[in-house]
Amino acid sequence: QVQLQQWGAGLLKPSETLSLTCAVYGGSFSAYYWSWLRQPPGMGLEWIGEINHSGGTNYNPSLKSRVTISVDTSKNQFSLKLTSVTAADTAVYYCARVAADLIDYWGQGTLVTVSS
Amino acid sequence: QSVLTQPPSASGTPGQRVTISCSGASSNIGSNFVFWYQQLPGTAPKFLIYRNDQRPSGVPDRFSGSKSGTSASLAISGLRSEDEADYYCAAWDDSLSGRVFGGGTKLTVL
Numbered sequence: 001q002v003q004l005q006q007w008g009a010g011l012l013k014p015s016e017t018l019s020l021t022c023a024v025y026g027g028s029f030s031a032y033y034w035s036w037l038r039q040p041p042g043m044g045l046e047w048i049g050e051i052n053h054s055g056g057t058n059y060n061p062s063l064k065s066r067v068t069i070s071v072d073t074s075k076n077q078f079s080l081k082l083t084s085v086t087a088a089d090t091a092v093y094y095c096a097r098v099a100a101d102l103i104d105y106w107g108q109g110t111l112v113t114v115s116s
Numbered sequence: 117q118s119v120l121t122q123p124p125s126a127s128g129t130p131g132q133r134v135t136i137s138c139s140g141a142s143s144n145i146g147s148n149f150v151f152w153y154q155q156l157p158g159t160a161p162k163f164l165i166y167r168n169d170q171r172p173s174g175v176p177d178r179f180s181g182s183k184s185g186t187s188a189s190l191a192i193s194g195l196r197s198e199d200e201a202d203y204y205c206a207a208w209d210d211s212l213s214g215r216v217f218g219g220g221t222k223l224t225v226l
Contacts, residue, residue: 035215044118045153045161045204047215060214094160101149101208101215102167106160
């Protein structure tokens with residue numbers, strides 16, 4: 001059974017850097033892409049970007065200048081950093097597994113609030 | 117503004133058939149697979165339909181997907197109260213080199 005467990009700071013001030021990590025339990029780590037998505041309160045889903053086991057990345061063009069997704073294959077973990085956050089970055093952030101374009105497993109979600 | 121366009125809401129009574137549309141462009145739906153996700157309140161989304169019309173094991177056959185040109189649809193027949201949720205379509209976009217979602221459709225079972 002595949003499980004994704006994520007963690008990170010839930011309250012940030014404007015201009016700070018958001019940092020989240022997702023650990024993968026079960027299944028192959030190298031066979032998939034690993035993704036981050038977010039959902040502002042009461043709104044829809046937004047894809048942030050994704051990475052494979054060798055570090056190959058794809059980013060949402062609208063966030064690319066502020067986003068870094070990295071991978072630690074020794075721990076089966078991947079991480080998200082989003083710099084210079086504003087209130088508009090307040091959202092539930094999800095990590096997820098991507099299997100041939102299908103997002104088939106999701107983390108539990110982390111609410112990140114940006115407020116002064 | 118989402119790249120894929122869905123109606124914000126849909127509704128039906130128990131037993132009815134409801135369809136949710138998803139409109140895109142040649143760079144996304146027109147040239148790539150469409151996926152549908154269901155999100156129950158307070159939970160992470162789960163996949164419902166993959167590769168336009170494929171249903172994973174465990175998803176009732178009341179749910180079906182279709183695609184034509186640059187549009188796709190999710191149909192739910194025999195509507196049940198537990199189907200009340202938000203539904204999202206998604207696809208890869210070749211122009212953006214990224215995944216795009218619809219804005220979501222809130223389904224209410226009256």
